[in-house]
Amino acid sequence: MGTTWRKRSTELGTQPKNHRQDTFHKSIAPYVLLGQLFGIFPICGIFSKDPQQVYFKWFSFRVFVNLVVLISGVLNAVTEFIRLQNVGVNAKNINGVIFFIDCCIINVLFLHVATRWNRVAVMWDQVDRVFIKESYRLATWWTMGRKMRLAVAVLLFFAFSEHLLSIVNLVNNLKEEIKNCGWERNVTDFFKQYSLSKYKNFYDMFPYHPLSAVFLMYISTALTIFWNYLDIFIIALSIGIAGRFEQINMLLRTMTDGGLLPNEAFWIRIRTDYVLVCELLETIDRVVSWLVLISCATNLYFICLQILNVSQKLQYMLNDVYYWFSLLFLIARTTAMFLCAARIHETAKKPQDIVLKIPDVGWCIELERFANQLQNETVALSGMGFFNITRQLLFSMAGTIVTYELVMLKFDKESEGKGYVRPCTFLDGKK
Secondary structure (H helix, E strand, C coil), X not given: CHHHHHHHHHHHCCCCHHHCCCCHHHHXXXXXXXXXXXXXXXXXXXXXCCHHHCECCCCCHHHHHHHHHHHHHHHHHHHHHXXXXXXXXXXXXXXXXXXXXXXXXXHHHHHHHHHHHHHHHHHHHHXXXXXXXXXXXXXXXXXXXXXXXXXXXXXXXXXXXHHHHHHHHHHHHHHHHHHHCCCCCCCCCHHHHHHHHHCHHHHCCCCCCHHHHHHHXXXXXXXXXXXXXHHHHHHHHHHHHHHHHHHHHHHHHHHHHCCCCCCHHHHHHHHHHHHHHHHHHHHHHHHHHHHHHHHHHHHHHHHHHHHXXXXXXXXXXXXXXXXXXXXXXXXXXXXXHHHHHHHHHHHHHHXXXXXXXXXXXXXXXXXXXXXXXXXXXXXXXXXXXXXXCCHHHHHHHHHHHHHHHHHHHHHHHHCCCCCCCCCCCHHHXXX
């Protein structure tokens, strides 16, 4: 495959740059920039026309923001761990430590991906320049780039909505606590009280200041974005790869459904282009397979946690609204990630169905090689080689959720009474 790639890359090097229209590099740039506002994926040159100008630089403002968020996440994890040592651990309150540790891991993994992204960007651009040529161009407005941008926009909208709803939920809980505990006269600055309550671990060690509260809100938002960014990033990658396999399928269907019997030169070209996309997928999988593994593990845990939350009676109606919205969005996002990633496997195997319908008179040596490749190779994103993302894995994960939910219910029952904080104690302790 390596020889094929180098040969094809040399041929494409003379292609004019104005052919770059529906490319992954162009489509993903706004999403990458949004992530960098919160300190994730600190690569440079994302809006350059030439993907070869995409690079990673350690001494840059992007990396500085990344490290600030990372260090803040580590400190949050440490303070949360100290709090659990003081109050005790139960099935629900341990989620804070897991969330902060998970976000720090995601941060480090994206930092690692950024150091290797130049090779991916250049290689992807070479593939894109093959598939935006006239023979592969789709006669439709619904291009790969538009699919990607729509999916990213919708998921980001719901991600920010979920985060805002969590803030509204916390504000409502604090208002009800102030009202029920008779603290109305003592609370003159609600923003300060909200900050002291939400970031109690931090303000137990440091004095309060409005600027520190704003900074902590930014860090909280950034860490929440990390969690969502991971799945959306995998979805964007999957749409880009699956879209190129689908273009091969459409060209094959156009040729075979018209009753034509392509010659050997056609099959050499198809197999060469198919191999290009497979090689790109292999490169991407080596770079992002850890992200896929962490995404699956994270979603598995938090779906179980949110099911545990909604299965019990909550104190306020807004609590029910928030936890149900969060659960449904998490399930929808996880399902979308699995289905988009599984589509790579489906579209990569689809040519096999088309090839098998070709009559014997149309077969040649190159077509036979292509058919053997389709039959013997597994083309899919993987989680560090432990599993491949297919539709069957989604059903397996659903069964795993049931198993782990039973474990969490048992843990919740055994830890009943632990980690319980008596109401009306926070402000009294500040007097």
